[in-house]
Every structure is written in C-alpha cells, then in structure tokens.
Amino acid sequence: MTIGEWAGRLRYRYVPDHVVGEVLGRRWTDNVIPVTLLVALTLYLAAAIPNFISVGNINDTARQIGEFGLIVIGMTIVMLAGGIDLSVGSNFALANVTALALINVAKWPVEAAIAATLGVGALVGLINGFLIGFLRLRAFLTTLVVLTLIRAFVDLLLEAYSVRIASSDVESPLWDFVGAGSVLGAPFSFVLLIVTAIVAHFVLTRLRIGWRLMAVGGSRRAAYNAGISVPRTVCLTYVVSGVLSALAGTLYAARLSGAGPDTGIGLELTAVTAALIGGNSVGGGRGSVGKALMGAIIVSLLLNGLVRLGLPNGASSMVVGAVLLIAIAIDVRWIRWRHSLRAKVYVSPAYLALPAAPLFVSDPSSPYAMNDRLRDVEVIGLGEVDGPEDVILDLDDNVYCSLRQGEIVRFLAPDYTKREVYAHVGGRPLGMAFDRDGSLVVCIAGMGLYRVNNLRKVEKMTAETNRSRLSIIDDSRMRLADDLDIAPDGKVYFSEATIRYGFEEWVVDALEGRGNGRIIRYDPATGVTRTIIRNLLFANGVCMAHDNKSLLFAETWGCRISRYWLEGPKEGTAEVLIADLPGYPDNINRGSRGTYWLGLAGTRTPSYDMAMTMPAFRRRMARRVAADEWLFPNVNVGCVVHFDENGGVLESLWDLGGENHPAITSMREHRGFLYLGGVTNNRIGRIRLAGADPDWTGQSSYWGNRR
Amino acid sequence: MKSSKIALAVATVLSLSGIAAHAVAQGIDDPRRADYFKTFEGKTIAFVPVTMGIDLTEGWASVMKKQADRLGMKFEIRDPQFSADRGAEAITALIAEKPDVIVVHNPDVQSYAKLLKRAEEAGIHVVQINMRSNYNSDVYVGADWIGIGEAEAQAVVDKCGAGTSGKVAILQGQPTSGSDSGMMKGADNVLSKHPEIKVVANQAGEWDATKAHSVISTVIQQNPDLCGVIGFWDVMDLGAAAAIKESGKPIVLVTSGGGEQMACDNVEKGVFEKEIAYQVMDQGRDLNDMIVTVLESGQQAGKLKAVVYSPQLVISKETLRPGLCWSAKDLKK
Amino acid sequence: MLRRLTGAALTQEKIVLLIAIALFCAFSFFLKGFLRPDNILTLLRSVSTLGILGVGMAVVVIGRGIDLTIVTIYAMSAAWMFHLANGGASIPLALTLGYLFALAVGVTNGVLIAYLEIPALFATLGMAAFAYGFARYALVPLYVVYMPASAASIVWIGGGFVFGVPTSILFFALVAFLGFAFLRFTKQGRFIYAIGDNFAAARISGAPVRPIVVLQYAVSATVAYLAGLITATAVASMNTAVVNSSMIYDIILVVVLGGVGLSGGRGGIRNVIVGTLLIGILLNGMTIMNIQYTLQNVIRGLILLIAIVIDSVVNPRDEQTAQQGDI
Incomplete structure (x- = not known):
C-alpha cells in the first residue's frame, strides 16, 4: 500500500464528510444568517459604543425590545398562517392613546384601563380577522385600509384628548411598575416578552391549534381539504396580533406617557423587517417564534445602536436599509444554495475494502460454484x-x-x-x-x-x-x-x-x-x-x-x-x-x-x-x-x-x-x-x-x- | 490652534479691562483662568433635538458646537428624526452614558418628562430648549410662547377687524408640544377680548407643510371668506401659504419661527404678513451661557431651575432690513 | 343592463366606479357648489399627484411587484434638484441630476428584484430606507428645501394653468394616457402583463423577463420624479418628511382599490383612474360638507373598507383556487 492510499483510507475513515450534507439538511441551518448577523452586530456595537454591554444599558435596551418583540411575535403568528398584519403600528398607537386617555383623563383604575385597552386591540384584530378570515378579503389590502382607518381614528382621539393627557399625571405604583418596573432584575416588558414567546412557542409546536395554524400557512388549500376551519384559524391569528400590539402599546404608554401623532408610525414595516430578518417567510410555511425573537432583537439593537452612535442625518436610515437588503439577499441566496449544495454533498462515499471473494465462477470445487439447481423451481x-x-x-x-x-x-x-x-x-x-x-x-x-x-x-x-446523541439527522x-x-x-x-x-x-x-x-x-x-x-x-x-x-x-x-x-x-x-x-x-x-x-x-x-x-x-x-x-x-x-x-x-x-x-x-x-x-x-x-x-x-x- | 488664539484674545481683553492700568508691559496672570478652562476640559454635551435638518436645530447645534470646541468639550448630537420613541431611546441611552449636560428639544410636554427627571437624578444637567416638558429641569432656554401667541393673534386681529368676515383659522403644530400650548394660551388671551373674531378652525399640521397644505386648503374651501391664518411655525406654514396662493384669496398669514433668511424672503414677497421670531443665534448663545453656568456652578443637577426667555423679533415689511435674518447656509462656513 | 351590472361581471372596478358615480350624483344633488367647474378642477387637482404616482405604481403592480420607494424618489429627487439649484447649479443641470438619482434608485430596485431575486416587497422596502438615508446623508441635508428664485422658469410644471386648467391635472391626463399606451400597445407593456400573470411561463416563452422587470421600476421612478417636480413647484418647497408619512399607503390604495390585483397581471390604468376619482370625490364632498380634516380620514377609511368588503362579498375567493402566498 502506498502512503497515498493509506492517507486516503485514513481520510475517508475519519473525516466525517457525510455530516456536511446532514447539517445542510436540517431546518435549523436556516438560522445561520440571522444568528451570524446578531452576533456580528452585538460585537460591533459593543466595540463601537462604550458601556454598551453595561447592566444599565442592557436593561434599557431590553425594555424597548420587550415592546417591539411582542409586536413582532404577533406579526410572525399572522405570517405563519399566510397573512400579514400592517395595522400593528396604528393599533399600537391606538392602544397608547386609549390607555393614557382612560388612566390620565377618565381616571380609570389601572387594571381596568389595561384590560379595556387590550380589549380594544383584540377588537381591531377581530375586525381584521373577520374581514380576512371569514369574508376572505386580501390580507395586505385589508390591513392597509385598517391601518389608515385606525390612524385617522387615533388622530381624532389625539385631537380630543392629547392636551388633557399631557396636562395631567397619575400617580399609580402599578402603572409605574408596568412602565419602569423590574422582575428579578429584568425589565417587566422583557419578562412579559419572554413569557409570551414561550407560551406562543408551546402553542405553535405542541397544541392542536398551533398545528392547524401552521397547516393553514403551509398550504391553505390542503388545510381546507383536511377539514381545518381556515376562517377561524386565520381570524384567530389577527386577534392574537391585535392583542399583542395593544399590549406593546400599553407598555409604551406606561413608559413614556406621551401621546404624540408620530407614535407607531412605520412600526408595521419595522416589524415586518424584523420578522423577515429572523428568517420567517411571507406567505407562510417557514418560521417560528424563536426566529421572530431573534429578528426583533437584531432590529432593536441596530436601531438603538444607530441612535447611540450619533450618526449624521440619514446615515442611520441608510444603514437600516442596507442591512435589510443584505440580510434578505443572503437569505434568499442561502435558501437556494443550501438545497443545491445539499443535493451535491449529501452522498458522501466512504472507503470500503472487502476481503477477496471466493472463486465461485472458475472453481468448481467451491461450495459456491455455480449450478443450475434452481432451474426447475x-x-x-x-x-x-x-x-x-x-x-x-x-x-x-x-x-x-x-x-x-x-x-x-x-x-x-x-x-x-x-x-x-x-x-x-x-x-x-x-x-x-x-x-x-x-x-x-x-x-x-x-x-x-x-x-x-x-x-x-x-x-x-x-x-x-432512542436518538443517537451525536447524530445530526434525526x-x-x-x-x-x-x-x-x-x-x-x-x-x-x-x-x-x-x-x-x-x-x-x-x-x-x-x-x-x-x-x-x-x-x-x-x-x-x-x-x-x-x-x-x-x-x-x-x-x-x-x-x-x-x-x-x-x-x-x-x-x-x-x-x-x-x-x-x-x-x-x-x-x-x-x-x-x-x-x-x-x-x-x-x-x-x-x-x-x-x-x-x-x-x-x-x-x-x-x-x-x-x-x-x-x-x-x-x-x-x-x-x-x-x-x-x-x-x-x-x-x-x-x-x-x-x-x-x-x-x-x-x-x-x-x-x-x-x-x-x-x-x-x-x-x-x-x-x-x-x-x-x-x-x-x-x-x-x-x-x-x-x-x-x-x-x-x-x-x-x-x-x-x-x- | 484656534482655541489658543481665542484664549489669547480673552486673556488680552481681561488684562486690558481690569489691570491694564499698572502693568502694561509684563501683564499679570489671572488666577481663575486656568480653573476656568479646567472646568470644561473633557466635559460632554449631548444634544437631543426633535430632528436635525431644520433651521432651528442646525442653528443651535452650530453655536453650541463652536463653544464646545473652544472650551475643549465633546459635543454629540443624537438625532431622533421626528420620532419621540427614538428620542426617548436616545435619552435613555444617554442616562447610561452619563454626559455632563443634555440639551433637550422636547417633541411634546410629556414624552420625555420622566426620563429628564431620571437624568437629573443620575447627576446629569438637563437644559431644555424652546420646547419645554412638564418636568422643570435645571434650565429652560426658549421663546416666550405666550408672548408670541399674543403678538401673533394681535397682528391678525389688527388685519381682520371691521369690514372683514373676521374669520380666522389657527394652524397648530403639535398641540401637546411646549410651544403650542403656550402660543395657544397667548392667542386665547387676545382673541377672548375680541368677540368679532371667529375662530373657524383650530387644527394641527404636525410640523408638516404637506399636511398644513391639506388642512388650510380644506378650511379655505369651507370658508371662502377666510380672513386670516395664525400659523405656529414658519417652515410648516409654507404649506398653508401655498394653499392660500392656490386659492387666490387675500388671506393674511401670520407665523412664528426662528427668523431664518427664508422668513425674511417670504415676508418680503408678502407670503407671510408677519413673523414673530425668536432668534436662533441668540438662543444658541443663551444656551452656551447656561451650559457654562451649570458646569461652573458645580451644583448638583436639578437644583438650579433657571429660565431664560429669548426676546421677540418682529419681522414685517416695516422692520425688514438686510442682516435682520440669519442664514442657515452660512453655518457651514 | 342591470343584470350585467349585478351579475358575475360585477368586478371590483365596477363596484368602485358605481360607488364613485353614486357619490358624485348624491353630492351634485345635495351639495351646493359641488358641480361648479372650479370645484371639479379643485377636486381633480387635489388628487392629481396621487393619480400620477398611482400610474407608476400600477405599472409595477401589474408585473406582480410593488414599489415602496416611490414616495422616497418623489420627495428626494425633487428635493435634491431644488437643493442643487439653490447651490447655484443651472436648472437644466439640476433637473438632469435629479432625474439621474430617481433613475438610479429605480434601476437598483429592478436589479435587486430581477437579478438577485429578492422579493419586491423587501427589496423596495430596504431601498426606500437606503435611498432616503443616502439622500439625506449625502445630497439633501435639510428637511425642507425651498424653491430657488432661479427656478421660476419651471414653476409652470406644478403651478401653471392651460386654458384655466391646472397643469397638474393635464400632467395626470398625460401620464395616464402614456401609461395606458405603454401597457396596451408596446411589446414591453404586454410582457409586463405576461410576467405578472405567470412569471415562469413568461420566462419559458422567451420574454426577456429580467430587463422588463428593471424597466418597470425605471418607469415608476420616472413617474415619481415627475410627480415630485409637480408638487415641489406647486408649493414652492419640498418637505422630505413626507417619506415617513402614510402617503405610500394612499398610493397603493388607489391602485388596488380600482381593481389592479396585487397578485399581478390584472387591471390597467383605467382602474387607477377609477380609484383616484373615488378618493377625489370623497375628499372634495366631505370638504364641502364642512367635515373636519381628521374626521374626513376616518370616513374615507370606512368607505374604502366598505368598497373592498362589497367586492369580497360579490366576488368571493374560493379556497380551492386561492393562490398560495397571495397576500
């Protein structure tokens, strides 16, 4: 045996080529791009901004991620079922002004005001859901109209209440806790986000309703033919999204107590961006709560970091646009490239030397010698x-x-x-x-x-x-x-x-x-x-x-x-x-x-x-x-x-x-x-x-x- | 290089003013001079405007930056670009970073109030410029909004008295902002004494000329005999002016603003009847003085509570002269 | 006639048209001064910019795309043009550079979508932020750019009159006609329909799909630039904050409301005109009725909602034939 053969044999015995194809076959590899982006972004910001990784700053950032993440989870749930909810920004603003008007002007108790605000959000979601689920309107157009409608409604409310909201302040420990409190050292809104994410993940992956939702997003027609009530499932996603947006709006209201006309403007696009960067797809079929969370964190960190870097006019917008474009471009390429690459490398031959075979053709004395005994079966x-x-x-x-x-x-x-x-x-x-x-x-x-x-x-x-511990494929x-x-x-x-x-x-x-x-x-x-x-x-x-x-x-x-x-x-x-x-x-x-x-x-x-x-x-x-x-x-x-x-x-x-x-x-x-x-x-x-x-x-x- | 020259000049002036009588030849050192510069060395000023890219904020920023450079301070701008949410994020982040002074331009009286309180509790001096919040911080530098509102209303009352319809529209920017609440109060003070003036519309243009255009053209259609418009910010009111121009009607538009060259040009063209201006350059200097004061005082943040109102400048055909307005273009030079 | 109108042939376009006609008749009958010629001109003028941008958007939407950069181009190209002229550039030079900026954004959109195969929604979403940021950073440092005195020679674009008709209305008519002719009579126009209807089939049939996609976005960018010039010269300034407003939604609305399907291949310029007219009649009528601006928006939203609900009830989507991913 030459050294070359020997080396080749070792190489094929010990280099696990087959792992590459197996890794590429796993769905979690879709997360490579967002995770890389998240890590790179965090490292960059930590290097560029002094005390970015300080406890105080992480807490503040986490509080903002808490609000935004809730909206992104809602958006993702809607997207998983094959829809899109553009009304989240307006809904967020509506919740903000509703909560403030109820608490600051109408002097409602905080608990009742929060419940009512969530109810309003659910109602907006229900309108979306009813129109899209039961009347089968197109999601994009419908939520777009609802966006402008709710925005106009918010303006109307602001006209009536904003000055009174601004001129009164309410002392309520509960309200302060919602806006600025901490649970075990973590900001309340972030804790709320994590709890929501865990619940949503559990529902989506373990409960019947979650499976139905994924089925509707995966193939609406097949889900319909399988007897799933598509209208009810679709409607539900919008209600969830509405409630989560309202929850975020309530947290925002408690944090800043400001009722301005710019609240939540463009939030729908930021939320869609986050959902996408996380790796969820528009039109359903691919996505998870984890991806939503990752996308929300990436976008929040990016926006927060850009404000903190104190970039000149427009530069931050430019960076956000460029990051979105690059992330999506790589993602699009990656999804295709992964499949073609996997097809190429999945088959990975190994070295196999068999012992010499007995001479069954030329040697008539061999027990294997060929004969015609089966001719007459x-x-x-x-x-x-x-x-x-x-x-x-x-x-x-x-x-x-x-x-x-x-x-x-x-x-x-x-x-x-x-x-x-x-x-x-x-x-x-x-x-x-x-x-x-x-x-x-x-x-x-x-x-x-x-x-x-x-x-x-x-x-x-x-x-x-039992699953092998180190096996990559299941x-x-x-x-x-x-x-x-x-x-x-x-x-x-x-x-x-x-x-x-x-x-x-x-x-x-x-x-x-x-x-x-x-x-x-x-x-x-x-x-x-x-x-x-x-x-x-x-x-x-x-x-x-x-x-x-x-x-x-x-x-x-x-x-x-x-x-x-x-x-x-x-x-x-x-x-x-x-x-x-x-x-x-x-x-x-x-x-x-x-x-x-x-x-x-x-x-x-x-x-x-x-x-x-x-x-x-x-x-x-x-x-x-x-x-x-x-x-x-x-x-x-x-x-x-x-x-x-x-x-x-x-x-x-x-x-x-x-x-x-x-x-x-x-x-x-x-x-x-x-x-x-x-x-x-x-x-x-x-x-x-x-x-x-x-x-x-x-x-x-x-x-x-x-x- | 430059700062040393200025320092030299300052020293010269000082030496000339007090002690020059005895010691013309060798000069005497001012013992407080070194302390003075040491006070500011390495300090950080952060500026959180409503947005950059408008005459007001660019003007203030350039004046503050000049002083900061001269005194060896760091000057940072965090631009939220018209988003109260992003502004709040910026201030939150600044609290963690602990600059020595934050200069804040509030979008409304409430959004930042809690944060500003937190900032002062964290030992950061907060200076509010032009648009105050519900929280009274160390310093407020800005226009006397009630006075401006009164002057604007008075100017319209003068034009829309007997012989006209007496119909007036008020175009606010953002009713919850510190400026609008003041101007509205001032306008009310005057208009309540003039029952012949009917306020047919009182709407918000949200600092946006396009929106102002829609609002005012609607008002004009509804009230073809409209006599005057009280606008709350010249940049936005250009939209109102365009709507008036499109209608072809002789409607009086009174506005207020930072007295930039644009205002003088438009008063000259008759687009604005009058602008009650607060001079941005002077405000910038006031800001600088107050920054120096809070830093020199060595006091704990949140103790001072000073207010500096800027004087009004009336820009009208009568007062117009070259050099009355400042030019944002010159800032870059 | 009635049967034809109420039968299966009742498309969204017809519903919107019927609502528009009904409102028009009602307003003409009940509102004093609605039918006056100057009011009709005001009505048309108030929506002409929206209509022009709608035509640009329609060209893209018919090809199963969407152009979220259209407002960015509209605002930033015109603002840069003013800014250049303010800085002393000659008007023709400023006009050319402004157009080059618009075109560059449009072509980049097209390349991202056609060659990098990024979905249009995200390509243009990203480009909208990028182009706005770039323009603010490198080209137009100010939020509001005023018209320079030297631009008097082009004021007629947005502020002129021809036989008493504002030029902006004439431009709307011209753009609509050109858009119609382009889509109906040119090879590229027919290819856009083919691409919108079935991209893969168009490609296999030999249509130059990628260049055509780029062309679509170039066309919408051109239209946006024109609309920007009209608005900017009409109000003698350009407020770049409009990029962050809800204007983009209004444009999509007039396009889709009139019956141009977001899934592509359906509709034409006629649909845009119908959608624009409905919005115009609504706004104008409400203004005459002395309804406050804010409340107008609420009512407008409600009527739009009713319009799409009626469409959905009359033309229900079938679960069996619904296209996956058609949102």
Whole structure:
C-alpha cells in the first residue's frame, strides 16, 4: 500500500464528510444568517459604543425590545398562517392613546384601563380577522385600509384628548411598575416578552391549534381539504396580533406617557423587517417564534445602536436599509444554495475494502460454484405478485408474502392457486416473522415495526428508537426497517438497513458504502425500543440461532454474516461468522437439521469491489453522472446459500440459466420444500430439497408443534 | 490652534479691562483662568433635538458646537428624526452614558418628562430648549410662547377687524408640544377680548407643510371668506401659504419661527404678513451661557431651575432690513 | 343592463366606479357648489399627484411587484434638484441630476428584484430606507428645501394653468394616457402583463423577463420624479418628511382599490383612474360638507373598507383556487 492510499483510507475513515450534507439538511441551518448577523452586530456595537454591554444599558435596551418583540411575535403568528398584519403600528398607537386617555383623563383604575385597552386591540384584530378570515378579503389590502382607518381614528382621539393627557399625571405604583418596573432584575416588558414567546412557542409546536395554524400557512388549500376551519384559524391569528400590539402599546404608554401623532408610525414595516430578518417567510410555511425573537432583537439593537452612535442625518436610515437588503439577499441566496449544495454533498462515499471473494465462477470445487439447481423451481402466483421480498409459511402450509403495494398476500395450501389479501399494512412491507401467538410481525420500510394479529388487525409495535446523541439527522424515526426475528422471550430484533436513505434510494446507500445501518431491539413487554448495534453496512437479514443464545445478522454491502451474542460470556458483542461471501447477503432463515439458509441478492464483481476502495471516484460519479448511468452493484443474479452453525458453507443453489429464479432475497424451508422470494420478482418459487427433514417447519422450530 | 488664539484674545481683553492700568508691559496672570478652562476640559454635551435638518436645530447645534470646541468639550448630537420613541431611546441611552449636560428639544410636554427627571437624578444637567416638558429641569432656554401667541393673534386681529368676515383659522403644530400650548394660551388671551373674531378652525399640521397644505386648503374651501391664518411655525406654514396662493384669496398669514433668511424672503414677497421670531443665534448663545453656568456652578443637577426667555423679533415689511435674518447656509462656513 | 351590472361581471372596478358615480350624483344633488367647474378642477387637482404616482405604481403592480420607494424618489429627487439649484447649479443641470438619482434608485430596485431575486416587497422596502438615508446623508441635508428664485422658469410644471386648467391635472391626463399606451400597445407593456400573470411561463416563452422587470421600476421612478417636480413647484418647497408619512399607503390604495390585483397581471390604468376619482370625490364632498380634516380620514377609511368588503362579498375567493402566498 502506498502512503497515498493509506492517507486516503485514513481520510475517508475519519473525516466525517457525510455530516456536511446532514447539517445542510436540517431546518435549523436556516438560522445561520440571522444568528451570524446578531452576533456580528452585538460585537460591533459593543466595540463601537462604550458601556454598551453595561447592566444599565442592557436593561434599557431590553425594555424597548420587550415592546417591539411582542409586536413582532404577533406579526410572525399572522405570517405563519399566510397573512400579514400592517395595522400593528396604528393599533399600537391606538392602544397608547386609549390607555393614557382612560388612566390620565377618565381616571380609570389601572387594571381596568389595561384590560379595556387590550380589549380594544383584540377588537381591531377581530375586525381584521373577520374581514380576512371569514369574508376572505386580501390580507395586505385589508390591513392597509385598517391601518389608515385606525390612524385617522387615533388622530381624532389625539385631537380630543392629547392636551388633557399631557396636562395631567397619575400617580399609580402599578402603572409605574408596568412602565419602569423590574422582575428579578429584568425589565417587566422583557419578562412579559419572554413569557409570551414561550407560551406562543408551546402553542405553535405542541397544541392542536398551533398545528392547524401552521397547516393553514403551509398550504391553505390542503388545510381546507383536511377539514381545518381556515376562517377561524386565520381570524384567530389577527386577534392574537391585535392583542399583542395593544399590549406593546400599553407598555409604551406606561413608559413614556406621551401621546404624540408620530407614535407607531412605520412600526408595521419595522416589524415586518424584523420578522423577515429572523428568517420567517411571507406567505407562510417557514418560521417560528424563536426566529421572530431573534429578528426583533437584531432590529432593536441596530436601531438603538444607530441612535447611540450619533450618526449624521440619514446615515442611520441608510444603514437600516442596507442591512435589510443584505440580510434578505443572503437569505434568499442561502435558501437556494443550501438545497443545491445539499443535493451535491449529501452522498458522501466512504472507503470500503472487502476481503477477496471466493472463486465461485472458475472453481468448481467451491461450495459456491455455480449450478443450475434452481432451474426447475415450481412457480407460485406468477404475475400475481409484485416484489415478494419475504415469504413465510404458517402451520397450515399457507404461503404469505410481502408486496410492493403495501399488502401481505397469502396463497392457500395445498395447491397455492387461490390468492387472498391477508392484510393491507401500507408502506413497503419487507421481512416477516410469526410470533408465539401466531401474529405476523412485519418490518415496513418508511413506517417501522408492525404486527398483524390473528384477527388480521394491523397494529403498530414501534416506529421510534432512542436518538443517537451525536447524530445530526434525526435517527429516532425508522426509515428502512428491513428484517426481523423474535426471541423466545418475545423480544423482537430487527434491522434498519440505513438511516440516511429511504427504501427507493437503496442504491445510493450502496454507492456510499458507509455503515449507516443498525440492529434494533423492541421489547413488547415494556414497550421499550433500543438500538443495540450501530454502523452496519446495510443491515439486512436477522435470524435467531437455533439455540437462541445468539443472533445472526447480514450486512449487505459488507458481504458478511455476523453473530451477536445475547447471552453467555460474549454477551453484547458481535463477531464475524462468514467474512467473505461472494455476493450481497439478504435474509437469513433457519433450516432443518440445525442449518441456516441465506439469500444472496446479487454477486460481487471485481469492478464494483474496486470502486468501493475509490471513494473520490464514486463521489465524482454521484455528482456528475446521471443516476441511471451509475456503476451499480450486481443484483441481477444471486443464489441461495446453505450454511451450518459454524459458518461453514454446505451448498449453494443457483439458476444459471436465469429462467425462473435468478434473483433471491429470501427463502423459507417448510416440510422439505424451500420457498423463494425476490424483491423484484413477479413470482414465488418452490423447490423440493433433497436430504431435508420433511417434517421440519420454521413455526415448530421457534414455537414448538402447536396450533 | 484656534482655541489658543481665542484664549489669547480673552486673556488680552481681561488684562486690558481690569489691570491694564499698572502693568502694561509684563501683564499679570489671572488666577481663575486656568480653573476656568479646567472646568470644561473633557466635559460632554449631548444634544437631543426633535430632528436635525431644520433651521432651528442646525442653528443651535452650530453655536453650541463652536463653544464646545473652544472650551475643549465633546459635543454629540443624537438625532431622533421626528420620532419621540427614538428620542426617548436616545435619552435613555444617554442616562447610561452619563454626559455632563443634555440639551433637550422636547417633541411634546410629556414624552420625555420622566426620563429628564431620571437624568437629573443620575447627576446629569438637563437644559431644555424652546420646547419645554412638564418636568422643570435645571434650565429652560426658549421663546416666550405666550408672548408670541399674543403678538401673533394681535397682528391678525389688527388685519381682520371691521369690514372683514373676521374669520380666522389657527394652524397648530403639535398641540401637546411646549410651544403650542403656550402660543395657544397667548392667542386665547387676545382673541377672548375680541368677540368679532371667529375662530373657524383650530387644527394641527404636525410640523408638516404637506399636511398644513391639506388642512388650510380644506378650511379655505369651507370658508371662502377666510380672513386670516395664525400659523405656529414658519417652515410648516409654507404649506398653508401655498394653499392660500392656490386659492387666490387675500388671506393674511401670520407665523412664528426662528427668523431664518427664508422668513425674511417670504415676508418680503408678502407670503407671510408677519413673523414673530425668536432668534436662533441668540438662543444658541443663551444656551452656551447656561451650559457654562451649570458646569461652573458645580451644583448638583436639578437644583438650579433657571429660565431664560429669548426676546421677540418682529419681522414685517416695516422692520425688514438686510442682516435682520440669519442664514442657515452660512453655518457651514 | 342591470343584470350585467349585478351579475358575475360585477368586478371590483365596477363596484368602485358605481360607488364613485353614486357619490358624485348624491353630492351634485345635495351639495351646493359641488358641480361648479372650479370645484371639479379643485377636486381633480387635489388628487392629481396621487393619480400620477398611482400610474407608476400600477405599472409595477401589474408585473406582480410593488414599489415602496416611490414616495422616497418623489420627495428626494425633487428635493435634491431644488437643493442643487439653490447651490447655484443651472436648472437644466439640476433637473438632469435629479432625474439621474430617481433613475438610479429605480434601476437598483429592478436589479435587486430581477437579478438577485429578492422579493419586491423587501427589496423596495430596504431601498426606500437606503435611498432616503443616502439622500439625506449625502445630497439633501435639510428637511425642507425651498424653491430657488432661479427656478421660476419651471414653476409652470406644478403651478401653471392651460386654458384655466391646472397643469397638474393635464400632467395626470398625460401620464395616464402614456401609461395606458405603454401597457396596451408596446411589446414591453404586454410582457409586463405576461410576467405578472405567470412569471415562469413568461420566462419559458422567451420574454426577456429580467430587463422588463428593471424597466418597470425605471418607469415608476420616472413617474415619481415627475410627480415630485409637480408638487415641489406647486408649493414652492419640498418637505422630505413626507417619506415617513402614510402617503405610500394612499398610493397603493388607489391602485388596488380600482381593481389592479396585487397578485399581478390584472387591471390597467383605467382602474387607477377609477380609484383616484373615488378618493377625489370623497375628499372634495366631505370638504364641502364642512367635515373636519381628521374626521374626513376616518370616513374615507370606512368607505374604502366598505368598497373592498362589497367586492369580497360579490366576488368571493374560493379556497380551492386561492393562490398560495397571495397576500
């Protein structure tokens, strides 16, 4: 091995390229721009302005952020549901003048005045909401008209009350607390903002109404068709926005007690700017309260900092405009760039050197030597089944198979001409096993582990396991549950082929050659699901050893079978049983007389083996060549391998002519016959085995001879 | 360089005035001189106007800046650009920064009142200019608004007496501002004695010429026989003047303002009948004196409570002469 | 006739037109002096600037954009022009430089939207703040700029009369006609409709979508500059504080009220005229009725609200066909 090869191998073993694509796939990366902006801005202001980071100044800034943040949260909630609320600025001013008029002029008690002010804000929101939600007016135009209407109304109120407001002052400890008080050292308005943000976040992400709101924003039509009351949901967002604006206006009134005509002018645009800079999108679909908060803080800091920098005329406006433009431009670019970049770098091939394959073509003495023993299989259900990945038989000799349409179909004994849908499970059912009660447990790609009970009712067993601590993609959901087996104590051991790809993308996982698969254990007694082995090269067949003390599993791209000890001195460890298979192993099942059957979905080729040691080559291929031109692993011709407890290969069965059963993914021995399934076949095969125990069945091997 | 020259000049003047009799040749050192300059060295003056970019604030700022430069003080402007909210933010921030003096131009009597109190409690001297707030700080320098209001009303009363409709419109700036409340009071004082004058409109133009234009053209349409308009600020009243010009009617427009060249030009053209002016340059000097006073007094902030009213200057065709008005253009030079 | 008016063909434009006609008739009947020629001229004059800016905005909105810089350009370009002339520049030079400023802002808008693909709302929102700030910082240091004496030669733009008709009304008529002709008869005008209707389809069909988008904003900037000159010469000054007023909303309102859809591709100059007339009739009638300025705004807001509510009731939006993101 040259030093270059050695370095390349190290590089591909230890540099986690795949992380880049995974990081880019996460939605939180959308926050990179606003967070960077926030950090940069804070650092700059802290450097440029003496004591910007002093307690007093942070408190003052936080108090202003408190008011503004409430409005931005309201705006964001409206935007999340696909609308926009331009009336917030006027509503804010209305609340300001209402609160002051009630307290200073009408001498209402502070509590009642605040309640009334919030009521007025809610009313304005309700008007917006009624018009936009129920009468289906356009949000932009409607809130624009409401903005001018409320503004005119505010002017009218100012004309009537402003002088009287200005000439009287009210001594109220509560009112002073609202305007200038602190809770645990933090300004009251900021505390209020944080509480509001937490509540809003909880409602949006955890409660039904929040989900409905997100659904309406994501796709109004789909939400409508799903039976969500779109008008009510939309209306509600405007009421929330109205109340929050009024709350902000009340805080402002308490802080300054000034009723001027410029109050809240242009606030709607500042609020929209903040919501946008935070990363929320107009028209719904993307956004969160956290983003709103971040945007509010950025814009507040920026405006506050610019006033404090004492810039000359117009410079601050110029900076605000430039920041908005740059932030949005980068954001727009980033969203696009992220997706295209992710598409480019998500596939990250690894270095994989397989041991030399046995000479199964040229060496006739090899147990793998090719033969024609499968030429004469009987064919069951020709053309009636689409991709029976796994087959299994019950004690009544009926054959069950899992099909591409999401169905489990059975052919009734004895002649297997009558076909019936045993259960519709959905997804892509793959491996199957009967449990002690005779329920059929199925691994379903895209769904998880399911069970079809005796009454043919489909039940979910598990679809989630523990999340790996350092995994970037969320690996708690199961994407590609593949095959399973059941221990005598009822625990289900099943494989998930890969956590990075879905079932249809299996070939990309092959190209990657990285240990993306795992073995998971589900305990029906406790309902606990745990991942027990990670980083397997496309974990596939799973089979309990005959003595139930260990578990055999196959790694398809690793071309090997391993044993995982469930008890005994090596408990919890795995060891390789067969390291150098000539092909890609799929399901493993028990055979009679203490043997095992293994399906090889395809055979290794020297070219593909070599390609697996050249990750850079495969990366280039994945990026530059169309997917149907890729170098594929051979999955056209495979065989059935018979091996014993020690991994010694006894025989193999091939269909050299390729007439009836060249591709095999599973096989079951049953009363002297071997039943064959293939993930791309349109038939089930059956062949009589010479030398097998004619009474042996898988059912009795696991659960004894009982019905 | 420049300040040292001025200092030299000051020293010269001092030496000439008192002690010159004995010591013409060698001169005598003034013991208080060094202390005087030391008092101001490194002090900070912050100015929070309603907005920069108008004649008044630019005028005051330039006068204050000159003195600050001369005495080695730092002079900062925080420009809220017509936003009371941003102004409040600026003052809040200043309280944290602790300059020695804040000069405040209030947008209305209430918005900053609490903050100014806080500032003085924090030991910052607060000087209010022209537009006061409800809180009486160390110093108020500004126009005598009630007097101006009276003079304006009187000028309109003179023109709209017998033989006219007697209909008058009042165009306020911002009724809650310190200036308008005073001018309104002054106008009331005069108009209440003249029952023949009917006030047909009393509206706010919010310091905006465009809005003033809309308000006054509406009033003229509603009252085609309008006789006079009492405007509260010349810059805004240009909008009213345009509305009057468009109507083609001989309506008397009396205004008040900072006596900038624009006012003289417009009085000359007959756009304004009269402007009751407060002289911005003089106000700037008053400001400077009071800044020096509060700093020199060494007193705690909030103790002084001084008021300096600026004298009125009437600009009319009769009083008009070159040099009567100051020019904002010259400030830059 | 009645059936045609009340049937499915009752569009927002027709509703607004009907309301305008109804108000006009009512005012003519009940208000003394409303129908007098000089009052009609006053009415038109009071909304002509709004109408001109509306035409500029309409060109952009039809192309599924929005131009929030229009008031900034309107105020700052005219103010800079005055400021230059005040500083001694000759009037033609000042006029040219003022126009170049307007055009620069417009073209920048277009480039940001067409080439950087920033949504129009935010591109122009950011540009409005940036252009205003830049102009205040570097070009026009004062809030209010007065007309210089040397500008007497261009006073006619906003303050002149032709056969007793104020020039501002004539300019409105001219701009409206040019806008109509541009949108209806030129290739670029038709492309604007195509882009507004379906951007992707227009692009695939081979329309030069990006240059056309830039053109739209250049057109609206030009119109804004003209409107700025008209206002500035009419009141002999330009108050740049108008940038921070609610004027931009009034402009959007006359455009959208008349039936130009914010989702693009719908409507034309006729709609702008209808919207402008409704506002003009309302304001003028209320003024004659001696309603106070502030209260006028409230009533105007209410009537606008009623107009869009009627439209929504007559032409309800269907959840099934509503466009996602069409706010």
